[in-house]
Amino acid sequence: MKYTTRPQAILLLADGTIFYGKSIGISGKTFGEVCFNTGMTGYQEIFTDPSYFGQIMVATNPHIGNYGVNSDEVESEKIMISGLVCKNFSFNHSRPDSESNLYDYFENQNLICISDVDTRALVSYIRDNGAQNAVICTDGTSVEELKTLLSNVPNMEGLELASKVSTTEPYFFGNENATFKISALDLGIKRNILRNLAKRDCYIKVFPYDTNFETLKAFNPDGYFLSNGPGDPEPLEQVIGVAQEIIASDTPVFGICLGHQIIGLANGISTYKMFNGHRGINHPVMNILTGKGEITSQNHGFAVNREELEKHNDLEITHYHLNDNTVAGMKMKSKNCFSVQYHPEASPGPHDSSYLFDEFISNIKWSKELQQA
Known part of the structure; x- marks a missing residue:
């Protein structure tokens, strides 16, 4: 000092x-x-x-x-x-x-x-x-x-920031001889997400935020991952378009945080800036599918519009925040695609939600079995 x-x-x-x-x-x-x-x-x-x-x-x-x-x-x-x-x-x-x-x-x-x-x-x-x-x-x-x-400082609403934190060049993470290959779109990806995928026998190629679908597909992935990141999701029009192509490909998709919001926008669901976001490692979430509560790590200032989501024919809410009933997770009915608003990699935080990485791998295995049938 x-x-x-x-x-x-x-x-x-x-x-x-x-x-x-x-x-x-x-x-x-x-x-x-x-x-x-x-x-x-x-x-x-x-x-x-x-x-x-x-x-x-x-x-x-x-x-x-x-x-x-x-x-x-x-x-x-x-x-x-x-x-x-x-x-x-x-x-x-x-x-x-x-x-x-x-x-x-x-x-x-x-x-x-x-x-x-x-x-x-x-x-x-x-x-x-x-x-x-x-x-x-x-x-x-x-x-x-x-x-x-x-x-003169711009407001967070309407501010695109993923480009400020995304990698500028593709890179690999994990064992190249792993069973599964994942194309990850880096909107501000956390290192512990990559660790969680790698320890589940995945070899990940991480791409810049503005990568087109054909480049992501060229890695011949078994699944796609849309990462967390900063800023307002709505200005990311190119990313939203790429997400639509990814979903249409019928390859398993998993999104976290900003990636979750992008999946919502790709399905025509709007997002909004919260009065105060969720940031901490003690946020309670209800898993509707299991009826179990989870203590989660969260970090977001934007959310998916729940009213619009509940009216959507091809999306269903899988998790919600117990403090304010905001959408904490969703999945598509017709596609192998799901996402959560919080952070199952939890670094820092509890490990209640790490099973979501296992679900992603299960979705990939199920998809591969269908292709081989």
């Missing part, structure tokens, strides 16, 4: 509300939509989750940084959040297998952080007033100048 006395810092919301705190020592300002995650652990996985691109994260756990960082606990190549707001920032860490402290990790990637904020009051304010743009400033810029700069 370079400072004996840490500089004052502010979090300015788009509606003019200001929360005060202190800089952890990295000077600058950063913009994004402010949101909060209710998880009590897994901060490094959260910071590196591509679905959080363009967002300022508020940590509800009062202690951040206390167990350091480890290169095995990342979900992408770099930090994806725009900035961090926390109560207590730990410059020291005590976990034996930590490779570094969180401050050095942030400094190396120039991640702006404000600590000593009343995060309970901030989260309550966001819950009451909804997600909105904000700026963290640690360099002393005047409030009036910050307001001007913040007014």
Whole structure:
């Protein structure tokens, strides 16, 4: 830590509300939509989750940084959040297998952080007033100048961000001699999704978000995967069109989060921006097919329109969120295609929903048996 006395810092919301705190020592300002995650652990996985691109994260756990960082606990190549707001920032860490402290990790990637904020009051304010743009400033810029700069930041609604986090070149993951081959469309894919597929005997080729169907098909996959990712799904018109072609091919399809929304849009179901999204590792979901509840990891600010889905002839709801009854999962009746709004790979989070990867593999096996019959 370079400072004996840490500089004052502010979090300015788009509606003019200001929360005060202190800089952890990295000077600058950063913009994004402010949101909060209710998880009590897994901060490094959260910071590196591509679905959080363009967002300022508020940590509800009062202690951040206390167990350091480890290169095995990342979900992408770099930090994806725009900035961090926390109560207590730990410059020291005590976990034996930590490779570094969180401050050095942030400094190396120039991640702006404000600590000593009343995060309970901030989260309550966001819950009451909804997600909105904000700026963290640690360099002393005047409030009036910050307001001007913040007014020019685009809103998340209508914002396409998958292109900002997707791979630019195709790459492979897993054992090339695996039983099953998967074409995965990278809209902001998490590394643990790939791990879950690979350990189920899949060899995955990951493609850029704007890959056409013929290129995806050329890998001769046994199944297609549509990944999670950031931003509004509706601007992804090309991806929606590719999803329609994938579904029409009668090859098994699995979508998670943004991929789930894309499947909905490909079937003519609209999506909408939520007042506050679902972000945390304790979200309760009901599986309608089994009658069992699941505790799930979630991270999304958009959702599929339930009223339209219930009227659709070829789609049925398989899961719903027990807190607000939003759609948490669906499947097609005439096609081998299903999706969930939450994260069964759960990194971080509970493993209640990991069976969904097994269902995808079962769908692939069933499809292959039909082809061979």
